Amino acid sequence: MRQNVSAQRPNGQYLRQYLRRMDQVSEITRQAPTHERHTGQSRMSFRIPVVLIAVALLAAPPRPSRAPMQHDTQGMAPGGLAELTPRGEVVRQASAATLSTDRRIRPYSAAILPNIDRVVVTTTDMDNGDTTRTLQFWRLSDLSVQHTIELPSGPRGDEGYRSAEPRGPRVLRDGKSVLVSTFNCGLYLLNDIAGTKPCAQLVASFPRKPGLPRTSCAVPAVVGNYYLITVPAWSAVVSLDVSDPSHPREVSRVTLGPDDVPHWIGIEPNSQRVVITGYQGMRTRIVIARFDERTGMLTLDERFRAAGSTETGLRMEGIAWPHGGRGAAVPHGAVFSRP
Numbered sequence: 001m002r003q004n005v006s007a008q009r010p011n012g013q014y015l016r017q018y019l020r021r022m023d024q025v026s027e028i029t030r031q032a033p034t035h036e037r038h039t040g041q042s043r044m045s046f047r048i049p050v051v052l053i054a055v056a057l058l059a060a061p062p063r064p065s066r067a068p069m070q071h072d073t074q075g076m077a078p079g080g081l082a083e084l085t086p087r088g089e090v091v092r093q094a095s096a097a098t099l100s101t102d103r104r105i106r107p108y109s110a111a112i113l114p115n116i117d118r119v120v121v122t123t124t125d126m127d128n129g130d131t132t133r134t135l136q137f138w139r140l141s142d143l144s145v146q147h148t149i150e151l152p153s154g155p156r157g158d159e160g161y162r163s164a165e166p167r168g169p170r171v172l173r174d175g176k177s178v179l180v181s182t183f184n185c186g187l188y189l190l191n192d193i194a195g196t197k198p199c200a201q202l203v204a205s206f207p208r209k210p211g212l213p214r215t216s217c218a219v220p221a222v223v224g225n226y227y228l229i230t231v232p233a234w235s236a237v238v239s240l241d242v243s244d245p246s247h248p249r250e251v252s253r254v255t256l257g258p259d260d261v262p263h264w265i266g267i268e269p270n271s272q273r274v275v276i277t278g279y280q281g282m283r284t285r286i287v288i289a290r291f292d293e294r295t296g297m298l299t300l301d302e303r304f305r306a307a308g309s310t311e312t313g314l315r316m317e318g319i320a321w322p323h324g325g326r327g328a329a330v331p332h333g334a335v336f337s338r339p
Contacts, residue, residue, distance in 0.1 A: 096123075135180065159182060161182060172242060179203075187229075209232055209233040217232065238252075239252040240296075261278045273301065275287075
């Protein structure tokens with residue numbers, strides 16, 4: 001059986017699409033060459049397109065001439081939201097700045113709730129230059145900021161900082177409950193999202209691995225009543241039962257090697273498999289886990305490996321590249337694609 005996973009590599013300008021269902025990942029098609037390589041021993045094909053996965057655009061583009069939200073008379077501005085068509089055309093955009101906005105805010109990821117006319121926006125500086133505990137609540141119909149709050153601290157004191165990776169805030173099965181994870185491994189349930197006093201409650205937290213960079217809990221996925229998230233301190237992907245979102249309960253985890261730092265997960269459209277990439281020991285490696293949507297159980301797919309290898313997963317090393325030369329690839333964002 002052929003495994004088909006797309007691995008995206010950024011190529012300069014980040015093209016993102018806002019107002020997409022965050023539980024359905026799609027790609028923007030553009031008139032640009034797409035290179036396809038097979039690793040020979042592997043049953044996986046890798047596509048390295050010019051464009052990126054379509055998710056929320058929550059940061060201003062890099063050039064001031066194209067980005068009135070990026071700079072103002074005081075220097076770097078907070079940024080904002082932009083709505084794009086599938087062809088990448090700008091429909092509308094709005095700044096995250098208000099009279100009381102902390103200028104360190106960098107809108108980063110979003111959960112769209114059209115039934116209640118709201119967008120929940122996390123704020124994280126990708127370069128880690130500025131760190132806040134801020135979360136914003138926008139009105140969807142006119143892209144205006146309605147409320148800005150700070151995530152409360154937990155027992156460790158830093159759980160609320162750096163609110164989440166792309167796809168960070170996740171809408172649950174009921175269509176109105178939202179869980180927000182942070183890079184600092186806190187998990188928050190949002191209440192009164194469309195009301196006058198939205199707030200956040202810390203419902204779970206995970207340890208962090210001290211002394212190592214890039215050990216952030218990241219890139220969650222929601223499948224039915226289960227919330228999947230990476231926990232680098234455990235070298236694991238954890239499955240939580242969130243049927244009662246105020247009391248998440250771990251039901252399973254798949255644990256990798258002690259030097260592996262899982263970071264990114266992508267769920268198969270039929271929810272049966274999870275692709276995992278990361279850092280440290282798995283910097284060039286892709287792993288597949290099996291997922292049971294009925295029970296929330298995760299298991300490592302032992303069949304997914306290079307021919308003759310004793311290691312599960314696939315290492316993208318010694319690849320002959322279309323532009324010439326051989327070398328290793330560092331997979332980051334990975335999603336399943338239909339042939």
